[in-house]
Amino acid sequence: MSNKITIDDLTQKLKGPHHKITPQRKIVLEVFIENPGEHLSAEDVHYILRDKGYDIGLATVYRSLELLSDLSILQKNDFGDGCRRYELNTATADAHQHHHLICVSCGKVAEFADDLLDELEDDIMKKSNFKITDHQVTFYGYCSKCQKKK
Template structure:
């Protein structure tokens, strides 16, 4: 997904925020790492490698703001750390995740097998469902091999 900076600046203006250089740097980390689910610490480490002087507290505040503005999606994979990814608003449902219990690796998958179940639930409960998330926990191929050895 590409980020439209003019649209993003407008979102910030509407909420009386500025798109500061620090916020742009944090956002660039997600643009450069779209296939990853990054924690605040991950983002901070990437920013520090680029020798930018942004503190961890600034990263946390920026991630929360970008999540609040629906630029990033905040996720909990049960490891005690919030993780973030670019919010893909162009798709009706978010992709789903496979989470390795050994190494913490997160693998995305796109198959949306939940549509039929979602329709049944909506009909039976008279409830309008607007989204869902699915997380499967297990062991990735590398960790399974290590466990077998």
């Protein structure tokens, strides 16, 4: 059995009384399927689509990304540089998202899947009477290539 996400898997989440599967939304989703693991900005998606010959406006890309994020099809990330980036949301409903490693020199974004914070979450929930449903952790530092340059 394959774990590969298909466009049909994702468009199923768009079906319903409030959302349509527009051609624009479908091609935006295809960009993420064709670029697995990438953290793409709206401008990145727009450039990829224009490079492929699609005539789609940047505002349409922004609206599509926000809707797909609101529907949890995409995960929206803000790494503190003023640029939102998106990636396919592959986590199950009961699992945490992966964490990110950001190189402060070259800007490379890597993923770290191990979740080592379960005990900390339990402690916080007990002490604060706050039900935690998820968390995001971002580590900043230097990737191996940038470390070698120094």
